[in-house]
Structures are given as structure tokens and as C-alpha cells.
Amino acid sequence: MNKFLTILLAFIFSSTLLTSCKTEEKKDTPKEETKEVVKTEPTAPYSLKNADNSINFTAYKTTAKVPVNGTFKKIEITKGGEGNSVKEAMNGAEFNIPISSLETKDNGRNLKIRKFFFSVMENTVSLTGKLNIETDSTGIADFTMNGVTEKLPFKYSIDGKTFTMSSTMDIEKWNAKSAIESLNKVCKDLHTGEDGVSKTWSEVAINASSTFK
Template sequence: MKKIVYSLVICLTIAQIVSCKSEAKKETETTKEEVKVTKKAFVLQDATNTINWVAYKTTDKVPVKGQFQKVNITTGGEGDTAKEAINDAEFSIPVSSIFTQDSSRDFKIRKFFFGIMDKTELLSGKLVLENDSIGYADLTMNSVTKKLPFKYTLNGKEFSLSATMNISDWQAQNALDSLNTACNDLHKGADGVSKTWDDVALNITSVFK
């Protein structure tokens, strides 16, 4: 009789252990399912983000085109709509990702422009959409944060903004002068004057998947 009771106790104990393991497995599976469900439809980090800029040289204002090839979304950037994903998204852009199709020029911009600024390995900011066509970025460069107004369009999964940035607003005139000195001959026009302009045009596009 004791053996029978002992065997029953062992069987019940094993059944409880197996049941606990099954419940734990179910909870884990449920948690995984919940994580999948919480992912938003529009994720800015997963979008194809293109950051183009145009600077200008010589008194004739000859355009110099380039882009930043990398951007990181540090806060936010997700939503049920594209607008929701863009609004309040915070970002950082490594200046090392600058690209102008001229390695010598890229080096000079990194060293003699951004390298002169204070703590500017990264450009960082926050995007704010004020209505259906305008917004601004709280952009930090050279340890200065300023509001950069922009116009934007949103067509389906494609977001596009345009803005004009004045370098002197970020107290970076010395960096601009440094770059102009490094590129003195290259920034001379027909009049023999070397000039690097203060304004930079920005065009940024994000195409969501």
C-alpha cells in the first residue's frame, strides 16, 4: 500500500512540473506575440532616409552638393501613420558620414569645418510638425541649439522637407572661415575673390516601407 501511495505522489509531482513548464512556455509565447503586435506600422529608422544638402562657393554662388549617408533615430520615430512617426522624432547624424563624391573635399569639410566646432561629431535634433505643411527642427550644432523652420510634403509613405540653414545662426562663422581658408583657391571665381557662403539648402526625404 505504501508503495502505491508513493508512486501516486511521484506521478502527481511530475504532472505538476510538466504543467508548470507548459504554462511558462505559453506565457513566453504570449509575450512574444504581444511584442509583435506592438510594433507600429511606420518606423522611421527602417525607412529609406536621404539627407541632401547644397552649399555655395565663389561670388557667383556656384553650388556644391553633398549628403549625409547615415542618420540614427534616438527617440520616437514610430507611429500608426507617417506623420505620427515623424512628429517628435529625435535624431543624430554622424558628420563622418558626409559624402560629396570627392574624398579630398569630404576630408576638408570634416577637418576644417566640423573639426573647428565644439563637440560636433554628431548633428542632433528633434522634428516637430506644426500643421500639414510646415514644421521645425530643434537642431544642435557647435553646442548651439536653434530652431530650423522647414516646409514639408507627405504623400502616402513619402515624407519630404526643405529648409535653408544659415551657418552663422549656430555661431559657426569661424568654422566657415576656416573652411574657406583651406579651400581658398578652389573657392575663387572669375573675379579672383575666394568666398564660402553662409547659407546651406537642405532637402530630406524619408520613404517608409
Template sequence: MKKIVYSLIICFTISQMISCKSEAKKETETTKEEIKTEKQAAFVLQDANNSINWVAYKTTEKIPVKGQFQKVNITAGGEGNTAKEAINNAEFSIPVSSIFTSDTSRDFKIKKFFFGIMDKTELLSGKLVLENDSIGYADLTMNSVTKKLPFKYTLNGKEFNLNATMKISDWQAQNALDSLNTACKDLHKGADGVSKTWDEVALTISSIFK
């Protein structure tokens, strides 16, 4: 009788151990599936083909000077079931070191005599807010000043395009603009002999989702 009871206890213990292992395995598999699901957003802004182009202006005749930032990091948000969800409320940072104008001398001067004069100049940062299907704004931080930058945008399928015009003085950076103009005095001189760097930059940003 004792042997029978003992055998029953052993069988029960083994069955409980197998059951626990099975449940633990199920929980692990479920957890892995949940993590996998969380990472599978249909639209991921960081993985999109992002480009940030700008146009500044020099001389009285307002001659355009084109450039771009070659790197942007999405620091918060930036994912969603639609392109609009991924873009709306996405936070970003742009390293100033990624500036590119096809002229290394100009790049150096912009970094040193323009951004280098500003406060906390290593990064530009902000947050994108889409107000409706055609307009929005960016809470853009530059020179330790955060201001709203209104923009117009289009969204066709997987392609997002934004256009905005910013005034440098709105970010209290007139001294940085003056510094750049002094460094480029002769290069920013027009036919009238006046050296001028405009307080206006046009921005064109596009994101093409994969």
C-alpha cells in the same frame, strides 16, 4: 477514513498545481502578445529609406556644391500609426563622419576644417516638430548651439519630403566657415579672383516608409 482524506488532499494539491501552471502559462502568453503588439507600429522612421542631402555654395557666382549624410539614427520616438505620427517629435542624430560629396579630398576638408573646428562636432542632433500639414521646424543642435530651423514639407502616402535653408552663422559657426574657406581658398575663387564660401546651406530630407 484517513486514507480517503489523504487522497482528497493529494488530489486537491495536484489540481491547484495544474491550475497555477495554467494561469502562469496564460500570463506568459499574454505578456508575449503585449510585447509583440508594442513592436508592431505601422510606421517606423528608423526602418524607412531616409536620405539627407545638402547644397552649399562657393565663389561670388554662388556655384553649388552638393553632398549628403549617409547615416541618420532615430534616438527617440519615430513610430506611429501614421507617417505623420512617426515623424512628429522624432529625435535624431547624424554622425558627421557619414558626410559624402563624391570627392574624398573635399570630404576630408569639410570634416577637418569645418566640423572639426566646432564644439562637440561628432554629431548633429535634433528633434522634428510638425506644426501643421505643410510647415514645421527642427530643434537642431550644432556647435553646442540649439536653434530652430523652419522647414516646409509634403507628405504623400508613405513619402515625406522636407526643404529648409540654414544660415551657418545662426549656430555661431562663422569661424568654422572661415576655416573651411581658408583651406579651400583657391578652389573657392571665382572669375573675379575673390574666394568666398557662402553662409547658406540648402537641405532636402526625404523618408520613404516601407
């Protein structure tokens, strides 16, 4: 009996010793810590991507040249747009304007312009361009519409952190005469003035601004 107790106690002691060794070994094993690395891209003091950008247009109907105002609610800066000053940030900036963001505060008119004007053109899911500053008050935009790129002169001014530009474009320079005729046809009655003539002008006024933060 004594021999049996001696063997049993020896077994229990050995098991306890082994268990404690394993526990200590587990505690001594350091855990690898994984740290998430957040990459931050440096930005210049003036960035168009962080600015409040707007682009408005005024088209005209009837021979009396009645204005029709609209805006594009979305402007994407695709290249450039950064600098140490407002002028530097604007110069060379490339942009993309989705046609789907067109807004004239009239859903029916929005649909007609998208379907019977822009959809008649080629490659007009969006309008694209590049701004080139030439002097302290003038510049030229390489503007692409209907698969055609033409130079669009503009005037601009800078007031503090706000850049404002204005231009007038003749849509026919972008080979869009058929698009104008298409829109005028579907809007014939709405574009008919007191003289009984239905007219949609090819002239469109552009006004845009960027306020840097």
C-alpha cells in the same frame, strides 16, 4: 564445488538486478527542457527606424554661388519616430547624424569639410535634432550644431508613404563663422571665382526624405 557455483550465480544475479534498477531509474528521470524566449517589441504601422531615410545638402562657393552637393549616409533615430500615420511618426522624432557619414563624392573635399569645418566646432561628432510638425505643410526642427541649438523652420509634403522636407539654414546662427572662415582659407583657390574673390557662403540648403515600408 556446488556451493561455490551457487554463491557465484547468486552474485551475478544480484549485480544484474542492481544494474537494471539503476538503468530504469535513469530512464524514469525526466530531462528539463530549456526554451529560448524571444522578445519582440511591437512597432507601430509607421516606423522611421525601418524607413528609407536620406538627408542631402547644398553648400555654395564663389560670389557666383556655385553649388556643392553632399549627403549624410547615416541617420540614427534616437527617440520617437513611430505612429499610425506618416505625419504622426515624423512629429517629435529625434535624430542623430554622424559627421563621419558625410559624402560629397570627393574624398579630398570630404576630408577638408570634416577637418577644417566640423572639427573647428564644439561637440560635432554628430549633428542632432528633433522634428516638430506645426501645420499640414510646415514644421520646426530643434537643430543642434557647434554646441548650439537653434530652431530651423522647414516645409514638408506627404505623398503616399513618403515624407519630403526642405529648409535653408544660415550656419552663422550656430556661431559657426570661424568654421566657415577656416574652410574658406584651406579652399581659397577652389572657392575663388572669375572676379578673383574667394568666398564660402554661410547659406546651406537642406533636403531630406523618408519613405516608409
